[in-house]
Amino acid sequence: MTEMKEDPKLQVLLNEYNAVTQEINMRIRLNQTIIGFGAAILGAALTLGVKEKITEILLPAPLVFFMAFFVGLFNTNGMLSLGGYKRYLEERINRTLGENILMRAEISRKLIEGHFITIVLYSSYVLVFGLTLLISLQEWLKYGIIVFMGSLVIGAFLSTTLIMSMIKLTKTSSKALEWARQEGNQTIAGSSGDDAGRSA
Helix, strand or coil, X not given: CHHHHHCHXXXXXXXXXXXXXXXXXXXXXXXXHHHHHHHHHHHHHHHHHHHCCCHHHHCCHHHHHHHHHHHHHHHHHHHHHXXXXXXXXXXXXXXXXXXXXXXXXXXXXXXXXXXXXXXXXXXXXXXXXXXXXXXXXXXXXXXXXXXXXXXXXXXXXXXXXXXXXXXXXXXXXXXXXXXXHHHHHHHHHHHXXXXXXXXX
């Protein structure tokens, strides 16, 4: 433990590791709040619309769901990027210590990426959005075929955006890890070159 405190590089890595961990936890809590808030608003709107027969309230429902879900996806993208960076920090710390002590980020990646539960979770989001969109389109049809076709095009665009965003998430962590390795190697190579120049 004393040796760890005396190694300034290791201490910097540990401080950065702790900071990244805290930010990931903060983003997880934020995601839960965003999804919960969006679900509460959507549920209240649908309940009010059905109970009071105010069908107009169903018209913007897909847009509300999209906004909440897309903000959640944007936050998840940042969280996964930090997860990739955290894996890089674990590699550097373990390399410095000479043994694999930190493995949390790597284990989390293996448990989450491509896992059945993760796939079902995101599929359920798409299903809910699809059902909400279908209900909304039925209401837009009452305003004429032109309005309906316009809302259909917008719905297709929103659906494609969500699906493409979720596909992108599957590679975010690995890309962040790759970029961190590249930047780290460039920094190490540059530092070695400067040290050699000064020695000469």
